[in-house]
Amino acid sequence: MIHIDVNIAGWARRHNFLDALFRAGTAGFAIVVLLLLGAVLLALVRGAWPALAQFGAGFLVTEAWNPVKDRFGALAPIYGTLTTAAIAMLVGVPISFGIAVFLTETCPPWLKRPLGIAIELLAGIPSIIYGIWGLFIFAPFLQSTLQPFLIATHGELPWIGELFAGPPFGIGVLTAGLVLAIMVLPFITSIMRDVFETVPPMLRESAYGVGATTWEVVWNVVLPYTRAGVVGGVMLGLGRALGETMAVTFVIGNAHRISASVLAPGTTISATLANEFTEAIGELYISSLFALGLILFAITFIVLALARLMLARLKRQAGS
Amino acid sequence: MNALSRYAVRGMAIAAAAVLWTGAASAQISGAGATFPYPLYAKWAEAYRAKTGIALNYQSIGSGGGIKQITSKTVDFGASDMPLKPDELAKAGLVQFPTVMGGVVPVVNIAGVKPGELKLTGKVLADIYLGKIKTWNDPAIASLNPGLKLPSQAIAVIHRSDGSGTTFIFADYLAKVSPEWGDKVGVNTSLQWPVGFGGKGNEGVAALTSRAGGAIGYVEYAYAKQNKMTHVLLANRAGDFVAPDSTSFQSAAANADWEKAPGYYLLLTDQPGKGSWPITGATFILMHANAEKPEIVKQVLQFFDWSYRHGDKLAEGLDYVPMPDKVVGLIEHTWKQIKDANGQPVWTGPVM
Amino acid sequence: MTLYARRRIRNAIALALSGAAMVFGVAWLAAILWALLANGVSALSIAMFTQMTPPPGSAGGLLNAIYGSAVMTVIATLIGAPVGVFAGTYLAEYGEGSRLVPVIRFVNDILLSAPSIIVGLFVYEIMVVQVGHFSAWAGATALALIVIPVVVRTTEDMLRLVPNSLREATAALGTPRWKIVTHVLYRAALQGMVTGAMLAVARISGETAPLLFTALNNQFWSTDLDAPMANLPVVIFQFALSPYEDWQKLAWSGALLITFVILILNVVARALASRSKKLV
Numbered sequence: 001m002i003h004i005d006v007n008i009a010g011w012a013r014r015h016n017f018l019d020a021l022f023r024a025g026t027a028g029f030a031i032v033v034l035l036l037l038g039a040v041l042l043a044l045v046r047g048a049w050p051a052l053a054q055f056g057a058g059f060l061v062t063e064a065w066n067p068v069k070d071r072f073g074a075l076a077p078i079y080g081t082l083t084t085a086a087i088a089m090l091v092g093v094p095i096s097f098g099i100a101v102f103l104t105e106t107c108p109p110w111l112k113r114p115l116g117i118a119i120e121l122l123a124g125i126p127s128i129i130y131g132i133w134g135l136f137i138f139a140p141f142l143q144s145t146l147q148p149f150l151i152a153t154h155g156e157l158p159w160i161g162e163l164f165a166g167p168p169f170g171i172g173v174l175t176a177g178l179v180l181a182i183m184v185l186p187f188i189t190s191i192m193r194d195v196f197e198t199v200p201p202m203l204r205e206s207a208y209g210v211g212a213t214t215w216e217v218v219w220n221v222v223l224p225y226t227r228a229g230v231v232g233g234v235m236l237g238l239g240r241a242l243g244e245t246m247a248v249t250f251v252i253g254n255a256h257r258i259s260a261s262v263l264a265p266g267t268t269i270s271a272t273l274a275n276e277f278t279e280a281i282g283e284l285y286i287s288s289l290f291a292l293g294l295i296l297f298a299i300t301f302i303v304l305a306l307a308r309l310m311l312a313r314l315k316r317q318a319g320s
Numbered sequence: 321m322n323a324l325s326r327y328a329v330r331g332m333a334i335a336a337a338a339v340l341w342t343g344a345a346s347a348q349i350s351g352a353g354a355t356f357p358y359p360l361y362a363k364w365a366e367a368y369r370a371k372t373g374i375a376l377n378y379q380s381i382g383s384g385g386g387i388k389q390i391t392s393k394t395v396d397f398g399a400s401d402m403p404l405k406p407d408e409l410a411k412a413g414l415v416q417f418p419t420v421m422g423g424v425v426p427v428v429n430i431a432g433v434k435p436g437e438l439k440l441t442g443k444v445l446a447d448i449y450l451g452k453i454k455t456w457n458d459p460a461i462a463s464l465n466p467g468l469k470l471p472s473q474a475i476a477v478i479h480r481s482d483g484s485g486t487t488f489i490f491a492d493y494l495a496k497v498s499p500e501w502g503d504k505v506g507v508n509t510s511l512q513w514p515v516g517f518g519g520k521g522n523e524g525v526a527a528l529t530s531r532a533g534g535a536i537g538y539v540e541y542a543y544a545k546q547n548k549m550t551h552v553l554l555a556n557r558a559g560d561f562v563a564p565d566s567t568s569f570q571s572a573a574a575n576a577d578w579e580k581a582p583g584y585y586l587l588l589t590d591q592p593g594k595g596s597w598p599i600t601g602a603t604f605i606l607m608h609a610n611a612e613k614p615e616i617v618k619q620v621l622q623f624f625d626w627s628y629r630h631g632d633k634l635a636e637g638l639d640y641v642p643m644p645d646k647v648v649g650l651i652e653h654t655w656k657q658i659k660d661a662n663g664q665p666v667w668t669g670p671v672m
Numbered sequence: 673m674t675l676y677a678r679r680r681i682r683n684a685i686a687l688a689l690s691g692a693a694m695v696f697g698v699a700w701l702a703a704i705l706w707a708l709l710a711n712g713v714s715a716l717s718i719a720m721f722t723q724m725t726p727p728p729g730s731a732g733g734l735l736n737a738i739y740g741s742a743v744m745t746v747i748a749t750l751i752g753a754p755v756g757v758f759a760g761t762y763l764a765e766y767g768e769g770s771r772l773v774p775v776i777r778f779v780n781d782i783l784l785s786a787p788s789i790i791v792g793l794f795v796y797e798i799m800v801v802q803v804g805h806f807s808a809w810a811g812a813t814a815l816a817l818i819v820i821p822v823v824v825r826t827t828e829d830m831l832r833l834v835p836n837s838l839r840e841a842t843a844a845l846g847t848p849r850w851k852i853v854t855h856v857l858y859r860a861a862l863q864g865m866v867t868g869a870m871l872a873v874a875r876i877s878g879e880t881a882p883l884l885f886t887a888l889n890n891q892f893w894s895t896d897l898d899a900p901m902a903n904l905p906v907v908i909f910q911f912a913l914s915p916y917e918d919w920q921k922l923a924w925s926g927a928l929l930i931t932f933v934i935l936i937l938n939v940v941a942r943a944l945a946s947r948s949k950k951l952v
Contacts (some may be wrong), residue, residue: 015848015850015851016848018850019848019849019850021850022849022850022853022854023766023850025758026758026759026761026762026765026766027762027766028758029754029755029756029758029759030758030759030762030763030772030773030776031772031776032755032759033755033759033776033779033780033783033820033821034772034775034776036783036820037779037780037782037783039794039798040786040790040791040794043793043794043797043798044790044794047793064512065512066511066512067508067509067510067512068505068506068507068508068511069506069512094693095693095696095697096693097690097693098689098690098691098692098693098694099690099694099697101686101690101693102687102690102693102694103694105687105690106687106690107694113942115694115698117935117938117942118697118698118701119698120867120870120871120874120934120938121701121705121931121934121935121938122697122701122704123874123934124874124877124878124931124933124934124935124938125704125878125927125930125931125934126877126878126879126880126904126905126927126931127879127880128878128880128905128912128927129704129707129878129908129927129931130704131520132523133703133704133707135524136527136707137703137707138703139531140531143531169476169517169532170531171517182700182704185697185700187871189697190867190871191829191867194830194863195829195830195833198830198833198834198864200835213679213680213682213683214683214686214687215682215683215686215687216679216683218686219686226833228832229829229830229832229833232825232826232828232829235784235825236784236822236825236826236871238785239784239821240784240785240875242785242787243785243787243788244787245788245789246880246881246909249481249482249520250520253517253518254481254517254518254519254520255516255517255518256512265517265518267481267518269787270787270789271481273787273790274787274789274881275482275510275520276482276483276510277384277483277789277793278381278382278384278385278482278483278884279382279383279384279385279483279484279485279509279510280384280483280509281383281384281387281402281509293787293790296785296786296787296790297782297786300781300785301782304778304781304782305778308778348890348892348894348896348899348900350806350888350900352888358910358914359727359728359914359915359919362726362727362728362891363728363729363730364727365727365891366727366730366891375891375892377888377889377890377891377892378891379888379889379890379891379900379906379910380910381884381885385885393804394800394801394804394805394806395805395806522915523912523913523914524913540915542915542916543915545915546915546916546917547915637729638728638729
């Protein structure tokens with residue numbers, strides 16, 4: 001189809017206008033995202049105010065959580081949130097990376113799509129099913145296999161032994177972290193696979209051309225090229241790990257206590273919210289739950305800021 | 321236009337049509353709150369709709385949720401396992417009445433102990449949950465069970481992790497039989513537990529109890545019965561060891577003096593009577609005394625009137641204990657407190 | 673050992689590990705799917721698609737919940753995906769030099785990890801309390817708020833990975849910017865954007881927390897978007913934790929259904945994406 005437009009000036013004007021419109025439109029939606037967080041934060045702060053006014057900074061460092069006597073502190077849920085998310089990332093990120101590498105580099109083409117879909121299916125399973133599965137199948141499995149093994153091999157070691165102290169109950173912080181690792185897997189893997197596939201074939205082929213092995217291509221060409229996307233995928237997974245509610249409540253043991261051992265029960269911020277919000281009565285109690293929500297935002301903020309900082313430093317190093 | 325956007329447009333058109341087609345339907349009655357009576361209200365609602373065509377939608381969002389929702393008027397009635405005190409009712413302008421009763425049952429998992437074999441007193445139960453009694457062969461337990469071989473196994477205490485009316489009733493009982501429990505722990509839907517693991521819901525408690533050797537937990541009666549769990553015999557106020565079943569719940573309920581309880585604020589734990597199960601509780605409905613939508617309020621009351629009259633069989637089938645007729649008369653008298661804008665009682669008596 | 677041998681061994685080990693990771697991931701999927709199938713298939717029946725959610729002891733199905741979930745998911749995606757795509761486009765295409773853009777990007781990442789229960793409570797405050805009753809609209813809004821950050825993140829990532837040479841080549845032909853974005857970049861990044869949308873739909877399809885305080889749930893058939901509406905996640909949640917076996921069975925088959933629908937959606941979306949790519 002050949003179309004000759006003689007009125008070049010009119011054409012340009014029209015498209016300039018459309019361009020500006022498109023830009024303004026997308027900017028508008030971007031600002032919607034900003035306003036959204038502002039509104040959520042505002043609602044949270046309003047809800048959390050009575051508790052913050054009552055407990056002050058002490059809220060952050062108090063382990064007690066006593067609805068009867070109206071004494072609340074966020075230390076145990078904060079600790080649990082960070083520990084479970086850390087376990088989930090330690091286990092989930094390397095495995096996701098491995099799967100993504102397998103899917104993009106070594107997988108036979110006919111297997112690629114079924115395996116990719118299989119991994120994404122993991123994301124579609126309702127989180128309550130993860131919870132029930134974790135409680136009835138995964139926890140007993142850990143109780144009889146991994147946990148006794150950890151206790152036997154590490155329990156006696158100085159310092160590390162503390163991490164694996166106590167009887168194996170199946171549920172606990174470790175189990176919650178592992179279930180989270182399985183839940184974040186599809187998020188991180190899918191994004192990594194997609195960004196790996198965007199690497200221009202020319203880059204890859206040049207590397208192979210100079211004799212690089214597959215692993216060297218992945219590590220030295222693919223990964224640097226897709227760094228931002230990979231970090232994005234990890235963030236997506238971390239976001240889910242920090243915010244997941246239902247699955248964690250079933251397997252973490254829900255104790256407002258801090259234990260050095262990852263085999264002991266603990267709690268997370270989202271698990272506490274999911275467990276207690278529907279039944280909570282009393283202004284201070286409800287307000288403390290809101291304050292927990294606010295703290296989760298703060299934690300996310302800090303974690304993200306650290307990640308950004310790290311990324312910026314990586315970039316500088318790569319540049320120099 | 322490429323294929324994808326064509327599909328997308330088509331999909332959107334279908335979706336838009338679906339949205340438009342879902343036009344406004346007739347007004348619905350909705351209620352929300354306690355989890356414990358949810359299966360029964362669903363059962364009643366189905367039968368009532370078959371009879372009258374009126375759909376009453378009840379959803380379990382928790383007792384605290386029920387109180388919050390009725391206070392902020394997002395539902396036509398709220399439900400709670402934890403009754404509000406008379407002054408709280410007056411402050412919120414609410415009317416409260418009980419619908420059915422049920423029991424909470426301690427369950428154990430000890431090798432060699434069968435359902436109904438282990439005997440416990442309230443004091444011992446409280447000491448276990450306080451962490452003072454740590455093993456099953458503790459003299460306090462052994463002296464209650466001379467014929468039973470109890471292991472030296474550590475007791476794994478299991479409790480609810482989510483806020484729950486079941487926890488409220490259980491803790492209320494422990495506080496009544498153990499002053500120390502009242503001092504140290506107290507009574508609420510969620511507690512700061514001195515020891516143990518938290519399971520999510522009855523399901524979670526049951527799963528943890530049946531897995532961990534030496535475990536003790538507490539669940540709603542229907543749960544213990546349906547899952548054939550190892551329940552204990554509990555000493556009641558009269559000093560008799562009773563088993564949890566509908567007879568012992570009814571016995572506890574029969575001795576309850578609803579007439580002398582303003583706003584029906586009555587907890588049925590530790591009731592007198594030889595055959596009474598000590599951890600019995602009622603569940604309650606909350607409604608506004610000033611009916612803003614008198615027509616809907618009337619329909620809600622008619623529904624409960626019908627349920628009191630025709631729903632006993634359905635309640636018993638699901639292991640709930642219906643209210644005695646005498647109490648129902650009392651409750652329907654209370655309904656006269658619910659008035660419309662002109663100050664006229666909304667409830668004028670049953671239609672059917 | 674020669675350098676060459678060392679490099680080959682390292683390569684072999686790395687690739688073997690990645691294969692092992694794949695096996696590991698698929699093993700989990702198999703374990704969970706097996707649990708789902710073992711528990712869910714026995715309760716699958718025609719009645720599931722033709723009858724309403726029953727009280728315990730009565731026969732019934734999940735029709736009202738299936739309908740409600742479908743309606744709310746569709747509305748949520750129709751609201752959330754376009755907002756996310758456009759916002760993500762702005763971040764990727766107009767971000768240079770802007771001071772606002774890094775802030776928005778950061779904010780979006782925070783929203784990603786907002787626990788869904790908080791989103792539910794937020795919508796409860798701004799919609800349910802204001803209007804005075806629970807509604808399907810509120811439920812769909814809550815779900816849309818969960819969709820937006822996921823789509824923003826994936827859209828931006830995917831657009832950024834489109835080589836600049838493509839932008840420059842099209843611009844050199846005199847194509848206006850908006851046309852470059854909508855006709856060239858979207859097409860190049862389509863596969864990844866579809867993945868993002870799929871992940872978002874997958875995530876909301878199983879979310880209980882944001883719906884409990886917004887759409888509530890409904891025991892009966894209701895098509896009124898301004899009233900409480902039944903939905904699968906809340907039904908699964910309530911039924912799975914109940915003492916009654918018939919309810920638990922329905923909960924498992926509901927979960928199986930959600931997983932199955934995600935599978936179908938995934939396959940269809942991928943097929944469409946790759947077909948439209950071929951048409952370029």
